[in-house]
Amino acid sequence: MGASMDLLPHQVVRLVQLGCVEEALASRAIWVCASCLACSARCPRGVSLPNVMEALRVTLLRSGGRHVDPAGLPEHVLDNAPEQAFVAGFRKYT
DSSP states (O other): OGGGOSSOHHHHHHHHHTTOHHHHHTSSHHHHOOOOSHHHHHOTTOOOHHHHHHHHHHHHHHTTOOSOOGGGSOHHHHHHSOHHHHHHHHHHHO
16 A cells, blocks of 8 residues: 555645644555555554544545536446445545
C-alpha cells in the first residue's frame, strides 16, 4: 500500500499532530488505505492507523467533500462491476 500513497501513514499522523489537518485531508493516502491493519501491527506506539484514516475520510465527507463522483464513472464499469462493489465503494468514497 505504501507505494501507492503520496504520504506514508506515519506522515499523515504527523501532519495531524502538527495541526496540518487540511494537508492530510488533501492527501491521496487517506483514500488508498485498505484498513488491512498491517501498519497497526507494526506501529511501535500502538496507533490504530486505519481508525485515523477513517476519521480523516469521514471528516472530509461530512464537510461536503467528495472523492468519487458517481456520474463520472465509465460506462463499462457501471455495466460490469457487481452491485456489492458499488455499495462498498460509495460507503467509503461518498
